[in-house]
Amino acid sequence: MSLLNNPTIFSTAAGRKLPLRFHVLKSKHRKFRVSCSNYHSSNKWKRPYTSVLIVPTGIGASIGGYAGDALPVARTLASVADCVISHPNVLNAAMLYWPMPNVLYVEGYALDRFAESVWALQPVHQNKVGLVLDAGIEDELRTRHLQVVDATRASLGLPILEYIVTDTPLEVEKWVNPKNGQATGRIKNPDSLLRAVQSLCDWSMVNAVAVVARFPDDDVDDVDEYRQGKGIDLLAGVEAIISHLVVKNFRIPCAHAPALLPPPLTQSLCPKSAAEELGYTFLPCVLAGLANAPQYLTNKSDFQQNSCIVAGDVDSIILPADACGGDAVLAFANKKSKPIIICVQENETVLNDTPDKLGIDVVKVSNYWEAIGVVAAHKAGVDPNSLRRDKIKNISTNSLISANGLLTSVS
Structure with missing residues (x-):
């Protein structure tokens, strides 16, 4: 009998039988991929949700520019996302650290190459x-x-x-x-x-x-x-x-x-x-x-042969609103199927690389409370705008051809 998504039964001390599931996820490339997190049975029909948390180093970030002071953000995000990818500036706190099994510790240069789809991550x-x-x-x-x-x-x-x-x-x-x-x-x-x-x-x-x-x-x-x-x-x-x-x-x-x-x-x-x-x-x-x-896979032929994580698996990115000029953010922003990019305005830095200046389509939020709320909605398949007052407008068309094939307007 195959173990793939089949339950194994074990008994409790009281004699009650409980199912234990082995969740193995299948990708479009017909390989089996295992999530970097504990994948809950309630989500067995969805792939793991992956979020990237970026606070560039040495730019005086109000949150994350000191001694591990962005760690609370990472901890909170890790409780919502199935997998979080971040870097030492966020996760290091000198003598302190916090173990998070679904957080991947990725050096900044490697994170840039990962975002560009040149490298993959092997947990x-x-x-x-x-x-x-x-x-x-x-x-x-x-x-x-x-x-x-x-x-x-x-x-x-x-x-x-x-x-x-x-x-x-x-x-x-x-x-x-x-x-x-x-x-x-x-x-x-x-x-x-x-x-x-x-x-x-x-x-x-x-x-x-x-x-x-x-x-x-x-x-x-x-x-x-x-x-x-x-x-x-x-x-x-x-x-x-x-x-x-x-x-x-x-x-x-x-x-x-x-x-x-x-x-x-x-x-x-x-x-x-x-x-x-x-x-x-x-x-x-x-x-x-x-x-x-995670180890870094740098040969693209290995990407399909291993249970690795690739840039296409990323669903969202969170970063300071004025620090959008890095290689990783620009690479994600230029993808055909791009993740949602969430810019936190409260986390000010010495930079001025704003999404408006760079022409990047983002979701602007005031703080990390709101950012993680947007991630929670996105993971649930809910339009984040539906959680705001009067943010859902009447549906519009971007086509000149109606459903019956007739030209509707020319203007």
């Missing part, structure tokens, strides 16, 4: 994670990070296999782009980083990499502004550059955690920035995310 049970430590990290700070790794291995059971120290200090530099106010930067010795990752892949057989680079300690004024929930995260731009470099070259999951000296204690601290005050490292959330981040 996994577990990755083999390696760690790269910058040779520029002082001995005591290095020891702190290695203790974090051992703690996650012993207390969380995370599969962190081995670490390597780069052969040359990476020499991170960071600054603010004067043209758009966005955080950016560079590493002076990128080849040293690539050699270290190559060694882990070749000798330790890892398929995901965490990178810890020594960052220059911030000026007191810059730190104070960020700790008070203002301005931009000066580290974020070059962090993205580091992970992009690894993902582009090795096509495996990667995320970065900066190594910094602990800041002096302050009584004036914004809750949005508080997660970075808990210890000596931002590494725990990175290791937790990479432990089961």
